[in-house]
Amino acid sequence: MVAPLPLIPGARQEIALDVDVLFGAVPSRDVDASMDAVGEQLARHGIARGLVCSLRGGLFDARSGNDEMRKTTEQTGHVAVGTVDIRDALTAEDEIARLAAEGVRLLRLFPPEQWVEPDSPGLRHVVGTAAAHGLVLLTSGDVSRYWPVFTGTRVCFLDVHAYRVADFVLLARREPGFTASTRMLVGPDSIERIAGEVGAHRLAYGSRAPMHDVMPSALRLRMSGLGDEEWQQVAGGTARTWLGDDQ
Numbered sequence: 647m648v649a650p651l652p653l654i655p656g657a658r659q660e661i662a663l664d665v666d667v668l669f670g671a672v673p674s675r676d677v678d679a680s681m682d683a684v685g686e687q688l689a690r691h692g693i694a695r696g697l698v699c700s701l702r703g704g705l706f707d708a709r710s711g712n713d714e715m716r717k718t719t720e721q722t723g724h725v726a727v728g729t730v731d732i733r734d735a736l737t738a739e740d741e742i743a744r745l746a747a748e749g750v751r752l753l754r755l756f757p758p759e760q761w762v763e764p765d766s767p768g769l770r771h772v773v774g775t776a777a778a779h780g781l782v783l784l785t786s787g788d789v790s791r792y793w794p795v796f797t798g799t800r801v802c803f804l805d806v807h808a809y810r811v812a813d814f815v816l817l818a819r820r821e822p823g824f825t826a827s828t829r830m831l832v833g834p835d836s837i838e839r840i841a842g843e844v845g846a847h848r849l850a851y852g853s854r855a856p857m858h859d860v861m862p863s864a865l866r867l868r869m870s871g872l873g874d875e876e877w878q879q880v881a882g883g884t885a886r887t888w889l890g891d892d893q
Contacts, residue, residue: 662882
């Protein structure tokens, strides 16, 4: 049982879903990214479940990483997130189809980490294939550079910085499927401004555990000026809409 966090309203103790969680193999980093360690980190900060993707899948080998992810999420109750190697878009076709057939609803992309440019034909093909299979996309990368290829899709941009709030709002006005993770929205009114301009349903809490300290993003959300319903939306409601009946 995790002790209640001090000075936080009771209704804001638990963050239901974290949309930016990784686990597994980490090259050249003094980080314990085992699922046991990641799960303990989430629990310590009052986060009930994570949308979990394998680092092995994103950085080394997609298929074995996705197998690792499925086994881990089945054992832990966290939410399965697949991935592919955008640089091999032909192989990615089959992997996306396999993930969809197995009931995976979310696909995480790593364009900067895989050295994929925003205008890459492979990226465009992977995004289109995932959308055709009904998958919701999660992606790293600067929203101001990568947004065009995601036009018309349901996507959560995991790296929307406080400096990009205006850019994201302008995009969200025209793209109903665009959502931003709160991880880098650390400005004094970043979260509140997006919620006020385009609605709290365009925001989802993310931490990038274990690669980043969870405390700043979790505390920023808990201390935000959002109303209670807005807060619940960001803390889990937005992500639940991506999962359908698998909540």
